Amino acid sequence: MDEKQLLMIPGPTPVPQSVLLAGAKPMINHRGPEFAALLAEVTAGLKRVFQTDHDVFILTASGTGGLEAAIVNVLSPGDLVLSVSIGVFGDRFATIAKTFGAKVESLNFEWGQAVDPEKLRARLAADKKKDIKAVLVTHNETSTGVANDLSTIGPVVREHGALLLVDGISSLLAMDCQTDAWSLDVVVAGSQKAFMIPPGLAFIAISDRAWAAMAGAKMPRFYWDLKKAKDYLERGQTPWTPAVPQFFQLREALKILEAEGLQACFARHARLAAAVRAGVGALGLKLFADPAHASNAVTSVKKPDGIEVSALRKLMLQKYGVVLAGGQQQLQNEIFRIGHLGYVSEPEIIATLGALGLALRELGSKVDSWAGVAAAVGSLGG
Amino acid sequence: MDEKQLLMIPGPTPVPQSVLLAGAKPMINHRGPEFAALLAEVTAGLKRVFQTDHDVFILTASGTGGLEAAIVNVLSPGDLVLSVSIGVFGDRFATIAKTFGAKVESLNFEWGQAVDPEKLRARLAADKKKDIKAVLVTHNETSTGVANDLSTIGPVVREHGALLLVDGISSLLAMDCQTDAWSLDVVVAGSQKAFMIPPGLAFIAISDRAWAAMAGAKMPRFYWDLKKAKDYLERGQTPWTPAVPQFFQLREALKILEAEGLQACFARHARLAAAVRAGVGALGLKLFADPAHASNAVTSVKKPDGIEVSALRKLMLQKYGVVLAGGQQQLQNEIFRIGHLGYVSEPEIIATLGALGLALRELGSKVDSWAGVAAAVGSLGG
Numbered sequence: 001m002d003e004k005q006l007l008m009i010p011g012p013t014p015v016p017q018s019v020l021l022a023g024a025k026p027m028i029n030h031r032g033p034e035f036a037a038l039l040a041e042v043t044a045g046l047k048r049v050f051q052t053d054h055d056v057f058i059l060t061a062s063g064t065g066g067l068e069a070a071i072v073n074v075l076s077p078g079d080l081v082l083s084v085s086i087g088v089f090g091d092r093f094a095t096i097a098k099t100f101g102a103k104v105e106s107l108n109f110e111w112g113q114a115v116d117p118e119k120l121r122a123r124l125a126a127d128k129k130k131d132i133k134a135v136l137v138t139h140n141e142t143s144t145g146v147a148n149d150l151s152t153i154g155p156v157v158r159e160h161g162a163l164l165l166v167d168g169i170s171s172l173l174a175m176d177c178q179t180d181a182w183s184l185d186v187v188v189a190g191s192q193k194a195f196m197i198p199p200g201l202a203f204i205a206i207s208d209r210a211w212a213a214m215a216g217a218k219m220p221r222f223y224w225d226l227k228k229a230k231d232y233l234e235r236g237q238t239p240w241t242p243a244v245p246q247f248f249q250l251r252e253a254l255k256i257l258e259a260e261g262l263q264a265c266f267a268r269h270a271r272l273a274a275a276v277r278a279g280v281g282a283l284g285l286k287l288f289a290d291p292a293h294a295s296n297a298v299t300s301v302k303k304p305d306g307i308e309v310s311a312l313r314k315l316m317l318q319k320y321g322v323v324l325a326g327g328q329q330q331l332q333n334e335i336f337r338i339g340h341l342g343y344v345s346e347p348e349i350i351a352t353l354g355a356l357g358l359a360l361r362e363l364g365s366k367v368d369s370w371a372g373v374a375a376a377v378g379s380l381g382g
Numbered sequence: 383m384d385e386k387q388l389l390m391i392p393g394p395t396p397v398p399q400s401v402l403l404a405g406a407k408p409m410i411n412h413r414g415p416e417f418a419a420l421l422a423e424v425t426a427g428l429k430r431v432f433q434t435d436h437d438v439f440i441l442t443a444s445g446t447g448g449l450e451a452a453i454v455n456v457l458s459p460g461d462l463v464l465s466v467s468i469g470v471f472g473d474r475f476a477t478i479a480k481t482f483g484a485k486v487e488s489l490n491f492e493w494g495q496a497v498d499p500e501k502l503r504a505r506l507a508a509d510k511k512k513d514i515k516a517v518l519v520t521h522n523e524t525s526t527g528v529a530n531d532l533s534t535i536g537p538v539v540r541e542h543g544a545l546l547l548v549d550g551i552s553s554l555l556a557m558d559c560q561t562d563a564w565s566l567d568v569v570v571a572g573s574q575k576a577f578m579i580p581p582g583l584a585f586i587a588i589s590d591r592a593w594a595a596m597a598g599a600k601m602p603r604f605y606w607d608l609k610k611a612k613d614y615l616e617r618g619q620t621p622w623t624p625a626v627p628q629f630f631q632l633r634e635a636l637k638i639l640e641a642e643g644l645q646a647c648f649a650r651h652a653r654l655a656a657a658v659r660a661g662v663g664a665l666g667l668k669l670f671a672d673p674a675h676a677s678n679a680v681t682s683v684k685k686p687d688g689i690e691v692s693a694l695r696k697l698m699l700q701k702y703g704v705v706l707a708g709g710q711q712q713l714q715n716e717i718f719r720i721g722h723l724g725y726v727s728e729p730e731i732i733a734t735l736g737a738l739g740l741a742l743r744e745l746g747s748k749v750d751s752w753a754g755v756a757a758a759v760g761s762l763g764g
Contacts, residue, residue, distance in 0.1 A: 005408070012409040012626055020406040023627060026387070027394040027580055029705045060582060061605070062442050062622035068605045099604045192623055198409055200442060200582050200625035220602070222481045223443070223450045240444035241574055243582035244394055245405055245627060323411045 005317075008352050009325040010142045010170055010298040012192040012199050013342030015249070019197055022252035023245035030244060036236025038247055043233065045254035049172060049195075049262070050187060050205045052179040057229040058250075059202045060243045063169035063190030066202030068096050069224035070165045070186045074210050076218035077101030079133040082123065082162070083108075084115050084153075088143035088328045093136045093167050100219045105132075111144050111331070112300075114293035117152040124160035133213075134163040139187075140171035143328045145289040145300030145337060147175060154182030163213055169193060172203070173257065174269045174297035174341040185210040194269065194297065196256070196343040197249040269296040272340045272349050275376040279353035280338075282375030283360060284367045288335045297341040300327075302334065307363045309336050315362060320355035346380055387699075390734050391707040392524045392552055392680040394574040394581050395724030397631070401579055404634035405627035412626060418618025420629055425615065427636035431554060431577075431644070432569060432587045434561040439611040440632075441584045442625045445551035445572030448584030450478050451606035452547045452568045456592050458600035459483025461515040464505065464544070465490075466497050466535075470525035470710045475518045475549050482601045487514075493526050493713070494682075496675035499534040506542035515595075516545040521569075522553035525710045527671040527682030527719060529557055536564030545595055551575060554585070555639065556651045556679035556723040567592040576651065576679065578638070578725040579631040651678040654722045654731050657758040661735035662720075664757030665742060666749045670717045679723040682709075684716065689745045691718050697744060702737035728762055 007014050028034045039058075046056040059066055071093075075081065081102045083094035086109045098104045107123055109115055115137060124132065135157045140147045150166065157164040163185040168177055172187075173194035179187050185207040192199035206214075206226060214227065228239040257265060273296040277287060280301050288300035303309050309326055313336060316322045325337040340349060353372035361369045389396050410416045421440075428438045441448055453475075457463065463484045465476035468491045480486045489505055491497055497519065506514065517539045522529045532548065539546040545567040550559055554569075555576035561569050567589040574581035588596075588608060596609065610621040639647060655678040659669060662683050670682035685691050691708055695718060698704045707719040722731060735754035743751045 005410070007409055007411065009411055011623060012412060015409055020408070024402040024406040026402070027389055027397055027574070028387070029389065029391055029707075030394060030581070031707075032699075032705065060442075060444050061447070062624070064622040065443070065447075065605045096604045100602045190623070192409070192626075198625065198627045199412070199623040200628065220482045222478045223447045240446040241393060241572070241581040242444070243580065243625060243628070244574075245580045246582065246625070317414075323414060325411075325413075 004321055006322045006348055006351060008338050008340065009323055010193070010337060010339035010341065011190065013194070013196065013339060014344065015196055015198055016256065016343050019249045019252045023198070023249045025248050027244055030241055031237055038251060039233070039236055039238070042247060042250045042254060045258065046203055049257070050179045051177065051181065052205050054180065054208060055206045055230060057204050057206070057226055057233065058238065058242070059204060059224070060200065060240065061202045062199060063188060063202050064092065065224070066169070066188035066190065066204050067093055067167055069202070069204055069226065070188050071096050071102070072100055072219040072221040072224055073226045074163055074165070074186065074213040074217050075100070075102055075134060076216070078103060080105065080131045082132050082135045084120055084135060084137045086113060086115060086138065086144060086146055086148065087111050087141040089141055089167055090136070090138040093138065097136060112146060112288050113290050114146050115148045115153060117149065117156050120153060121156045124156065124162070127160065130161055132160065132162045134165055136165050138167040139177060140175065140295050140297050142170045142298055143331065145295045145298045146293050147171065147295045150177065150182050150184065154184055158183040163210060170297050170341065173265055176266050179205050191246055191250065194341045195250070196253045197246055200243040200246040201250065269341060271380065272344060272346065273299065275346070275349050275379040276338055276340050276353070278379035279372035279376035282371040283357055284365070297339070299338045299340065300335045301338065304360060304365060307360065307365065309333050311363060312336060312359055315359045316355055320359065322352050322355045350376055386703055388704045388730055388734060390720050390722065391705055392575070392719060392721035392723065393572065395578065395721060396726065397578055397580055398638065398725050401631045401634045405580070405631045407630050409626055412623055413619055420633060421615070421618055421620070424629060424632045424636060427640065428585055431639070432561045433559065433563065434587050436562065436590060437588045437612060439586050439588070439608055439615065440620065440624070441586060441606070442582065442622065443584045444581060445570060445584050446474070447606070448551070448570035448572065448586050449475055449549055451584070451586055451608065452570050453478050453484070454482055454601040454603040454606055455608045456545055456547070456568065456595040456599050457482070457484055457516060458598065460485060462487065462513045464514050464517045466502055466517060466519045468495060468497060468520065468526060468528055468530065469493050469523040471523055471549055472518070472520040475520065479518065494528060494670050495672050496528050497530045497535060499531065499538050502535060503538045506538065506544070509542065512543055514542065514544045516547055518547050520549040521559060522557065522677050522679050524552045524680055525713065527677045527680045528675050529553065529677045532559065532564050532566065536566055540565035545592060552679050552723065555647055558648050561587050573628055573632065576723045577632065578635045579628055582625040582628040583632065651723060653762065654726060654728065655681065657728070657731050657761040658720055658722050658735070660761035661754035661758035665739055665754040666747070679721070681720045681722065682717045683720065686742060686747060689742065689747065691715050693745060694718060694741055697741045698737055702741065704734050704737045732758055
């Protein structure tokens with residue numbers, strides 16, 4: 001029997017029942033009229049989510065495939081790229097660029113901190129010859145639970161003239177991302193995050209400036225070729241057979257999200273994130289992320305004194321059915337992470353903090369088991 | 383309301399209800415123990431389907447992504463590749479190789495015909511210096527309805543020493559594919575064909591010789607990097623977030639297929655294909671494919687005299703709910719195609735041929751409407 005679980009990781013996130021079942025519809029011809037109507041509808045919905053009037057394409061791939069698409073469509077081998085990284089996913093974006101032959105210069109910030117836009121501005125200002133062709137940045141760094149301020153970073157990069165490529169895989173819908181207003185040239189998102197649908201699709205928004213760069217971009221591309229995606233979209237198709245169930249699910253999820261409204265969706269994520277942070281703090285735990293830049297999608301928590309992260313996660317899973325994420329790479333045993341994006345409710349946040357309090361006590365902490373619940377309830381308000 | 387349809391195209395194919403619903407299970411942590419068990423189970427099942435003791439990996443992508451993975455993992459820019467093409471998908475495989483910098487020599491055969499293994503043998507025998515690093519071949523050419531004889535081609539290529547890369551996207555399970563016994567080095571398949579699950583996954587089998595080539599292969603790869611896939615598989619994970627619903631569905635479909643047995647599955651496809659060919663012939667229509675090499679997955683039919691393919695497909699869809707595929711590229715108005723792979727029953731074959739007879743009459747043919755049904759029933763036997 002499958003055990004009931006509370007999936008509190010930063011993706012895959014829980015999926016509403018109506019969205020799960022939308023994926024169980026019979027298959028259709030991906031080159032027929034029903035799919036064309038579906039593709040048009042979800043593409044229009046995505047443009048509203050990305051807050052863009054430009055192109056958005058849907059790729060059958062994980063989010064990382066979307067990052068690869070971002071790189072190979074607009075760059076050439078030898079191009080100088082400035083990677084502005086604050087964690088695992090920022091580093092991954094840079095590695096992809098390197099893999100395809102870009103010269104990557106790193107402007108890294110301490111894990112747990114956000115990008116300092118002034119340092120970025122200074123580096124770009126020093127590039128008098130405009131050698132830097134693109135800047136890579138992560139909107140929400142899932143590995144550290146830090147959100148970067150794209151409303152500042154976007155204009156800083158535009159002032160220089162480089163393309164700004166954004167990993168928004170875990171940020172879209174969990175936080176405001178104004179693709180056009182903030183001058184973001186390429187933005188990549190993933191289906192299994194705040195979109196409330198299973199993994200299998202990546203979304204990619206492309207500005208007119210990115211299209212212009214694409215004409216001269218020489219990195220090899222076939223599966224990720226967005227020119228092909230555009231040609232096929234005009235006929236109501238995707239170049240390659242799409243993951244049809246996730247397209248059905250995207251339509252259903254977008255209906256739910258449009259009924260809620262973008263601003264309400266952002267506010268919901270902010271409210272839940274604040275409750276988690278309050279609860280975690282009340283349990284005597286410390287946030288890993290700089291509180292000034294803590295993410296509304298995922299909260300990173302430092303290892304409790306005297307308790308192994310692996311033991312805590314195991315107890316949470318086996319006794320309480322709460323699935324938490326560990327740390328990645330050098331943070332593996334240093335932090336754990338609570339995802340609170342997508343289809344997560346206030347009672348589930350409370351349940352998670354209750355289980356966390358109980359588990360901490362069982363593992364030797366002297367904390368009041370229910371202190372996290374009380375603080376989260378206070379944060380959520382009446 | 384969604385209209386009832388008989389989806390008779392060569393993918394996406396109809397999905398059994400139990401498989402559809404298996405995809406509607408709640409999400410799980412893709413880095414947790416349940417997914418590790420699932421991944422181990424379906425990987426073992428795929429090895430039996432591919433008839434290989436070597437590695438098989440599951441990629442979150444369309445089949446074309448699997449083809450790109452095949453190319454970029456084992457080749458270097460400048461490598462000489464022999465493309466043995468008999469249609470659209472063979473040409474696509476060659477285009478991918480060219481896109482990533484291979485020198486591609488084409489050994490093409492007329493569309494509707496299969497590869498002549500003796501011509502392939504002669505070309506390889508002339509390559510005394512062993513310049514040809516890989517041979518690309520399509521097992522089942524979906525665009526023309528022709529199956530190549532890999533049991534002959536495999537040993538011919540092995541004798542030369544080049545790697546043999548096989549597009550088996552629409553062939554696996556619809557026809558015998560003995561990866562190890564026939565010396566196939568890389569075989570790619572797609573989920574939405576005879577596997578009876580929705581699109582979203584590509585499967586790729588890799589021989590030891592292909593692994594050896596991979597060590598020196600210099601084409602850039604990140605998302606498709608099979609070395610990463612192998613490292614993660616050893617920990618029960620995929621490098622990137624997998625399309626979890628399709629993994630659940632693959633487990634369910636493999637259970638159904640294992641209960642049937644591989645040989646019975648091939649025989650079922652052969653029986654349905656023969657019935658379709660008999661029925662089409664009895665309706666006075668001509669096969670596009672050389673009958674000696676006609677595919678057991680899809681039947682290509684020449685445009686009926688005096689009837690437009692588009693008009694026929696439209697009437698079949700709108701009046702009878704039967705979805706047929708058109709031709710591709712230069713065959714667009716020359717043929718239509720009937721898919722009969724995966725979850726397709728004998729009564730559905732009969733229904734399709736009945737609708738086809740009625741539609742032909744309505745469009746002016748003098749044929750006996752039910753001649754196709756009678757011939758198919760005769761072919762299927764008692």
